[in-house]
Amino acid sequence: MKYILVVCMVLFFAQQSSAQKSDPYLGIVPAPNSIKKGKGAFVLNAETSIFTDSPNHRAVKFLANYLKSKGLSNSIVNMSNVSNKPASLKNTILLLTNFKTPLPREGYELMVSEGQILLQGRGSGLFYGLQSLLQMVEPTGKASLTIPCAIIKDYPRFAYRGMHLDVSRHFFDVAFIKKYLDVMAMYKLNNFHWHLTDDQGWRLEIKKYPNLTKVGSMRAQTKVGGYKGALSDVFDNVPHGGFYTQEQVKEIVAYAQDRCINVIPEIEMPGHSMAAITAYPIMSCNPSKTYKVGENWGVYNDVLCPSDTTFNMLGHILDEVIDMFPSKMIHIGGDECPKEMWKSNEFCQQLIRDSALRDEHGLQSYFIRRIERYLNDRGRSIIGWDEILEGGLAPNATVMSWRGETGGIAAAQLGHNVIMTPGSEGLYFDHAQSKSDQEPLSIGGYAPLSKTYSYNPVPSVLNEAQQVHILGVQANLWTEYIATPAKAEYMLLPRMLALAEVGWTPTSQKDFANFQTVRIPHHLQVLEAMGYNFRVPESMGIEDTTFNTANQTFNLEPTVEGAKVHYTLDGYTPTQNDLWSSGNLDVAVPKGKKIQVQTIVITPMGKRSNIVKATLQND
Numbered sequence: 001m002k003y004i005l006v007v008c009m010v011l012f013f014a015q016q017s018s019a020q021k022s023d024p025y026l027g028i029v030p031a032p033n034s035i036k037k038g039k040g041a042f043v044l045n046a047e048t049s050i051f052t053d054s055p056n057h058r059a060v061k062f063l064a065n066y067l068k069s070k071g072l073s074n075s076i077v078n079m080s081n082v083s084n085k086p087a088s089l090k091n092t093i094l095l096l097t098n099f100k101t102p103l104p105r106e107g108y109e110l111m112v113s114e115g116q117i118l119l120q121g122r123g124s125g126l127f128y129g130l131q132s133l134l135q136m137v138e139p140t141g142k143a144s145l146t147i148p149c150a151i152i153k154d155y156p157r158f159a160y161r162g163m164h165l166d167v168s169r170h171f172f173d174v175a176f177i178k179k180y181l182d183v184m185a186m187y188k189l190n191n192f193h194w195h196l197t198d199d200q201g202w203r204l205e206i207k208k209y210p211n212l213t214k215v216g217s218m219r220a221q222t223k224v225g226g227y228k229g230a231l232s233d234v235f236d237n238v239p240h241g242g243f244y245t246q247e248q249v250k251e252i253v254a255y256a257q258d259r260c261i262n263v264i265p266e267i268e269m270p271g272h273s274m275a276a277i278t279a280y281p282i283m284s285c286n287p288s289k290t291y292k293v294g295e296n297w298g299v300y301n302d303v304l305c306p307s308d309t310t311f312n313m314l315g316h317i318l319d320e321v322i323d324m325f326p327s328k329m330i331h332i333g334g335d336e337c338p339k340e341m342w343k344s345n346e347f348c349q350q351l352i353r354d355s356a357l358r359d360e361h362g363l364q365s366y367f368i369r370r371i372e373r374y375l376n377d378r379g380r381s382i383i384g385w386d387e388i389l390e391g392g393l394a395p396n397a398t399v400m401s402w403r404g405e406t407g408g409i410a411a412a413q414l415g416h417n418v419i420m421t422p423g424s425e426g427l428y429f430d431h432a433q434s435k436s437d438q439e440p441l442s443i444g445g446y447a448p449l450s451k452t453y454s455y456n457p458v459p460s461v462l463n464e465a466q467q468v469h470i471l472g473v474q475a476n477l478w479t480e481y482i483a484t485p486a487k488a489e490y491m492l493l494p495r496m497l498a499l500a501e502v503g504w505t506p507t508s509q510k511d512f513a514n515f516q517t518v519r520i521p522h523h524l525q526v527l528e529a530m531g532y533n534f535r536v537p538e539s540m541g542i543e544d545t546t547f548n549t550a551n552q553t554f555n556l557e558p559t560v561e562g563a564k565v566h567y568t569l570d571g572y573t574p575t576q577n578d579l580w581s582s583g584n585l586d587v588a589v590p591k592g593k594k595i596q597v598q599t600i601v602i603t604p605m606g607k608r609s610n611i612v613k614a615t616l617q618n619d
Helices: 002-013 058-069 124-136 174-186 246-257 274-279 308-324 346-354 360-376 406-413 449-454 485-492 495-504 512-529
Strands: 034-044 049-052 076-078 092-096 108-112 116-121 145-154 160-166 191-195 262-269 329-333 381-385 398-401 417-420 470-475 545-548 551-555 564-568 584-588 594-602 612-617
Touching (some): 034 108, 058 076, 108 124, 124 174, 160 174, 246 262, 262 308, 308 329, 360 381, 398 406, 406 417, 449 495, 470 495, 485 495, 495 512, 551 594
Parallel strands (some): 049 076, 049 092, 160 470, 381 398, 398 417, 417 470, 545 612
Antiparallel strands (some): 034 145, 564 594, 594 612
């Protein structure tokens, strides 16, 4: 509840810049399908009447909390209880789910005039329309709000718009998960992929097998620094652990549902299972061996043994997962499963012979198909990383393509549904956001905002019938090198806003220049006021380069509304104590001299961008 109030409070008082007022998208992220700006504005005040035909709708409840958080007494009236037709009244807001105009799934129509706001949406469309409406709000400085007149007709490009969070490598508490869901909801993302188990920790309470959390949720220490290099054998000697009780999980699932978000749990198998094997060695290929929860990153050779004992235990685990998560899809991982243990294990080799499997890769397919049948029999379907495609799947299995687009293309051509999440296309948010050495430690890779924004989830090689199988897009936040909520938010934002536009907005409506220079600066200001951390983009109008010139003009603009661009010309690192520019900076370089212009963006709350250095030399 407290995050609803925080979101509402900040959006209520968010300042709109003159740039946003002239923005053809009215500051909305993701950009709508169709938007027509009008003249004038609707004024929301204490006398505004609010009517709805669905008083129990989550969007209506969201608006009620919004108003309550600001001490406004506007009541929301059920239309069935009034005799007058609200559509004919002035200074009214109508929130409707029952109407004749056809809308695509999750679509909405928003019409703002000086006398009335009409928001129509079926299902989650009403909620998404409300998010757009809140992004349009302009405070007046009095006990009222203004919303610019406009007509918006909008619906998502893809049904699946997902964000992933790995809580195995580093644990994040319930409060942070809710904060994560809040920002997803603001930007119309509708699937939360919750990576709950891996080699480095089991984070989900399973009552039938208490050792999964008693033993498997705690590792003795954690790798320091990068996977390779001078610190490759250095550890912090600090235990790390944590897990979610079943009551907490149900609380989070309900919280997500109130924001039109489906929670997809991931239970990794048969690889990435060191935590489970440590808790219950009987699930391994060598039960007499002593195991420990993973302390390093990478891939471990010990994997689940495809025995009846293992499958029986996994069945009991999945039964409890099903009870906690209403999601139609259950993610079963299926990636990066080494075969060494299976090759040297007589039981596995005999199973390969008895089942007429071609080899250990066939054994992995056997494993996945057996789990798939178990979940199908219980009304659920599996989703897994693209390795699950090997060996054949049932038509209702969904493939998540992470190793580039190849797996997704092959799956779509075979008639499987696909979610595109290739790490090579800017969708792995654990990758670095720039090539600067000022970026924090990451797993590697390069995923700047522009790369994320430019991704098109529908490969051109697919024909029209095959393209239908591309359900949508997802970005992943793996946390080997992300130990704190602040760093998680830094890696998430603002790239998540780019993901939102990839998943929602038709390519014809996308405009990266507008997104980067107009809408992102405003939304970062809002997010900062809400208490989110984020990466502050470097100043506009300058880049790391060298100029051979006697004079150079830089048009320095901050990348966050309300921030300042501080600069130095004397070779020292710029700070908040240095000069700042609000426009053109003219620099003259004497003959035979060299001047280095260094800039930094500093937000009102003290967040800082990387330093940019432009060298000017007059030879």
